[in-house]
Amino acid sequence: MNRAILLFILYFAMNSTCVAHAEDEWKERKGNHFIIYYKNAPLDFIQSVEEMAGYYYQEITGNMGFTRYKNWTWDERAKIYIYDNTEDFQQIGEYAKWSEGVASSRERVIRSFPAAHGFFDSTLPHEMGHIIFREFVGFKAKIPIWFEEGVAMYQEKARRWGANDAVRQAIKDGRFMSLNDMTVMELSGRMNTETIQLFYAESASIVNYIIDELGQQRFINLCRKLQAGDPFEWVFTSVYVRFKDLDALNKAWVEYLQK
Numbered sequence: 001m002n003r004a005i006l007l008f009i010l011y012f013a014m015n016s017t018c019v020a021h022a023e024d025e026w027k028e029r030k031g032n033h034f035i036i037y038y039k040n041a042p043l044d045f046i047q048s049v050e051e052m053a054g055y056y057y058q059e060i061t062g063n064m065g066f067t068r069y070k071n072w073t074w075d076e077r078a079k080i081y082i083y084d085n086t087e088d089f090q091q092i093g094e095y096a097k098w099s100e101g102v103a104s105s106r107e108r109v110i111r112s113f114p115a116a117h118g119f120f121d122s123t124l125p126h127e128m129g130h131i132i133f134r135e136f137v138g139f140k141a142k143i144p145i146w147f148e149e150g151v152a153m154y155q156e157k158a159r160r161w162g163a164n165d166a167v168r169q170a171i172k173d174g175r176f177m178s179l180n181d182m183t184v185m186e187l188s189g190r191m192n193t194e195t196i197q198l199f200y201a202e203s204a205s206i207v208n209y210i211i212d213e214l215g216q217q218r219f220i221n222l223c224r225k226l227q228a229g230d231p232f233e234w235v236f237t238s239v240y241v242r243f244k245d246l247d248a249l250n251k252a253w254v255e256y257l258q259k
């Protein structure tokens with residue numbers, strides 16, 4: 001799951017980094033919600049990108065309940081850059097060396113390449129999930145990394161299934177990290193892979209629990225309330241009143257997994 005780490009790091013790096021590259025060599029394909037830029041990628045691949053991006057757009061706004069979500073149209077359209085291959089993609093910056101895709105929510109831009117591992121199943125929905133979620137909660141919202149990554153992983157169907165089992169195993173082995181531990185953790189490339197993998201599995205599992213078990217309507221209320229920029233735990237407990245703090249949520253989630 002190294003890729004997930006990198007997606008995370010890149011996601012944050014891209015939001016504050018201005019990437020210089022030659023725009024003039026790009027061909028354009030304009031859809032209703034997306035503009036796809038590409039160079040030599042085969043047209044049938046580009047058509048699939050357009051089709052799948054449109055599908056995920058509906059799927060993601062639907063599964064998170066953002067039904068009155070403003071449309072990405074005209075000037076608001078998202079941009080997807082399809083680089084020819086790894087080398088071409090890596091030219092966007094040093095940090096792209098080990099990654100498969102990057103997203104910038106502010107610019108509403110996704111960059112990847114056809115050979116990216118799991119392009120249609122993982123990279124595309126994950127990055128779109130980041131952008132759609134951030135756009136909905138706004139840039140003032142204070143979101144712990146586990147929540148932000150969990151929402152993006154919620155869009156990767158294959159990951160969603162495996163996450164609960166990985167967390168159950170960690171509870172058994174005594175490796176489990178509580179939500180409070182995760183909230184104060186700072187992810188970095190120096191952390192060991194196992195810890196980061198577990199961080200992502202737990203992030204996916206808790207967000208699955210919040211959306212699927214505690215209900216979509218509450219989740220939408222939470223996202224709305226987060227827009228004001230108040231502390232996450234404070235907002236969370238004001239929406240999910242049965243939990244007095246994150247520890248109580250943690251306890252309910254663990255009990256649910258052990259049922």
Ligand SMILES: [Zn+2]
Nearest residue numbers: 007008149152
């Ligand atoms: Zn991510």
